[in-house]
Amino acid sequence: MKIVNAVVSLFVAIIAAILTKVYMPEKNGFGLVIDFIQLYSSVAEEEILRRSTEEVPGVDNSENVEDMDTSSWEYGGLAQELGAGQEVVKSRAVLKQVKEHMLGLDDDELKQNCVNQHKSCVFWASLGECSANPSYMHVSCAPACLTCPKIRFEHRCPIPDNLAETAIFKPHNLNAMFGRVMESEEFRKYKPVLVKEGPYILTFDEFLTDEECDALVEFGFDKGFERSSDVGKTQFSGESEKVISSHRTSSNAWCNKTCEEDPVINRIHEKIAEVTGVPFNNSEHLQILQYFPGQEYKKHHDFIQGDSDKKACGPRVLTLLLYLNDVEEGGGTSFPDLLGGGIVVTPKKGKALMWPSVLDGDPTRRDARTMHQANPVVKGVKYAANSWLHLYDFKTPNAAGCTG
Numbered sequence: 219m220k221i222v223n224a225v226v227s228l229f230v231a232i233i234a235a236i237l238t239k240v241y242m243p244e245k246n247g248f249g250l251v252i253d254f255i256q257l258y259s260s261v262a263e264e265e266i267l268r269r270s271t272e273e274v275p276g277v278d279n280s281e282n283v284e285d286m287d288t289s290s291w292e293y294g295g296l297a298q299e300l301g302a303g304q305e306v307v308k309s310r311a312v313l314k315q316v317k318e319h320m321l322g323l324d325d326d327e328l329k330q331n332c333v334n335q336h337k338s339c340v341f342w343a344s345l346g347e348c349s350a351n352p353s354y355m356h357v358s359c360a361p362a363c364l365t366c367p368k369i370r371f372e373h374r375c376p377i378p379d380n381l382a383e384t385a386i387f388k389p390h391n392l393n394a395m396f397g398r399v400m401e402s403e404e405f406r407k408y409k410p411v412l413v414k415e416g417p418y419i420l421t422f423d424e425f426l427t428d429e430e431c432d433a434l435v436e437f438g439f440d441k442g443f444e445r446s447s448d449v450g451k452t453q454f455s456g457e458s459e460k461v462i463s464s465h466r467t468s469s470n471a472w473c474n475k476t477c478e479e480d481p482v483i484n485r486i487h488e489k490i491a492e493v494t495g496v497p498f499n500n501s502e503h504l505q506i507l508q509y510f511p512g513q514e515y516k517k518h519h520d521f522i523q524g525d526s527d528k529k530a531c532g533p534r535v536l537t538l539l540l541y542l543n544d545v546e547e548g549g550g551t552s553f554p555d556l557l558g559g560g561i562v563v564t565p566k567k568g569k570a571l572m573w574p575s576v577l578d579g580d581p582t583r584r585d586a587r588t589m590h591q592a593n594p595v596v597k598g599v600k601y602a603a604n605s606w607l608h609l610y611d612f613k614t615p616n617a618a619g620c621t622g
């Protein structure tokens with residue numbers, strides 16, 4: 219509402235400025251617009267001041283901030299920026315609790331590893347970010363959120379007892395799904411083509427509309443493409459290290475909340491669920507990819523070691539690679555290790571390529587035959603997106619910081 223008011227008022231101010239210019243030419247009417255903007259920004263500043271001077275109940279202001287060495291381990295081991303004015307008072311209240319929390323830990327390994335990883339952790343905690351954004355805060359700002367025990371993966375992310383029952387593919391359901399896609403009349407519209415059998419690899423030659431492709435690329439630009447990383451070794455928190463390597467030289471952007479809630483993008487997820495029978499909750503955020511000439515992703519597998527027995531989302535069972543534009547030359551997807559010789563799939567706008575990462579007979583185990591690579595682009599740019607589907611619900615453990 220505030221924004222609407224501001225826009226309407228700005229509009230009125232501009233009209234007033236034009237009228238002033240016409241009827242009182244000696245006055246600079248557009249000065250009014252500047253005054254208006256200054257007025258509005260000062261209102262916002264007052265609001266900030268008001269909020270930061272709210273009384274904080276139960277806070278003892280007597281202790282001096284300088285007495286608190288925020289870089290010592292009792293305060294989370296990284297010097298904190300506490301804001302200004304009353305923000306410091308709130309942050310200091312958090313710090314007192316942090317000290318009690320840290321002193322109360324009886325596990326030395328945990329004490330050493332429980333560190334605020336950002337200089338604003340305590341400040342964010344004082345604003346309520348621990349409950350607003352737990353997946354990041356409970357791990358990366360664990361001292362500030364008083365959640366040190368949660369940095370142990372097994373405490374934060376227990377595996378539900380009935381997990382196996384919720385598997386979307388029971389043994390031998392995966393090949394049955396591929397068979398259904400190839401045979402059934404209702405999927406003809408997506409032009410399925412069987413590229414290889416054992417394991418099944420297929421393309422839908424007309425899967426996405428131009429509008430859907432363009433929307434994804436646009437979201438990639440809105441978010442900003444960043445250099446892609448590889449999955450590295452597992453850290454204390456159970457999260458995988460992100461490694462930049464010459465093995466993978468593309469850039470990518472994630473289709474997170476705003477992108478995912480867009481109605482056009484929603485249609486893409488609906489199509490994926492329609493053909494695979496895998497519900498939206500089992501899918502990772504779409505990863506939007508950008509490859510310039512010479513960029514590639516050398517031979518790799520989408521199955522991440524440890525996902526089957528340690529993560530509540532289970533392994534990635536299927537990949538749909540969505541091609542979002544026509545590439546002038548290069549940029550094909552090849553599977554070099556298939557029985558009877560490798561294959562290369564050529565990108566084409568709207569086409570989707572689908573393959574399994576796990577075995578039909580045991581969908582918790584990796585299918586080594588589907589090693590693949592993104593060949594270097596020779597000419598032009600390549601846009602594509604990865605849709606990774608898991609054996610179990612991904613969204614719920616993801617929100618709890620249990621899929622990293």
Ligand SMILES: *[C@@H]1O[C@H](CO)[C@@H](O)[C@H](O)[C@H]1NC(C)=O
Nearest residue numbers: 472473474475502503616621
């Ligand atoms: C977006 O999603 C990806 C993958 O799930 C995650 O790594 C990243 O941190 C998320 N970014 C934001 C801003 O939530």
Ligand SMILES: *[C@@H]1O[C@H](CO)[C@@H](O)[C@H](O)[C@H]1NC(C)=O
Nearest residue numbers: 497499611612613614615617
């Ligand atoms: C899907 O995930 C969301 C977010 O964790 C959760 O609230 C919802 O209950 C899940 N839906 C189903 C059908 O499991």
